[in-house]
Amino acid sequence: MNIDEVAKHFHITKSKLRYYEKNGVIRKIARDKNDNRLYTKEDLLWIEFFLNLKGTGMSLKDIKHYISLKKGGIETVDERKDILLDHIELIDEKIQELILTKKDLQKQIKKYDDEKGVCIIKCSSDRKN
Template identity: 35%
Template sequence: MTIAEVSKKFGLSPDTLRYYERIGLIPRVNRNESGILDYTEEDCKWIEFIKCMRSAGVQVETLIEYITLLQQGDETIEARKQILMEQREKLLSRIEEMKRALERLNFKIEEYETKLIPAENKLKRLAHNI
């Protein structure tokens, strides 16, 4: 796949894809005989993983650390697991914060709705008396 196709597929800019390759988040992408980047399914799996982790709030530095450990082999399994567990705890905390924010928004919307209904009824009564 070309960089344009991958960009469209994952909703990432070509610059972001090049950046991810440059800093080692995805392996070096091969080029075809014309020198154009040629993404494989394996490359796309890496991009999908990185995009998922980024959307979960995992920092680029943490991903670099994780991938560096991954490349070192099985002796780093425990360290990689620890990174993922720490990120899961951070994500769970963010989810709780977002739930509280949603509850607050719902409360405020309900407050406005209860204020609007009496105001609308008052306008209807006034319009009826005209």
């Protein structure tokens, strides 16, 4: 795939792909005779994995650390696994926070339905003169 196709596939810009490659988050992509990037299936798998980590809040610094460990080979598997396990814990915490936030929003919606526009949060504009 070329860079246009990859950008479209992952719903990101070409400049983001170039940025990630330049900064070592994505390995150097092979080029054709015209110097256009040619992404392999392996490249696409890594980009998807990276975007999933990034999308769940892992920092670029932590992703780069993970990449450096990956380059270390089999000896770093346990440490890489620990990084992912720790990240799953953070994701689970975020999920619980989102569930609580969703419940608060549902309470507000119910209050709107039951009391026709009354907000659970009182603002100065809600006061009647």
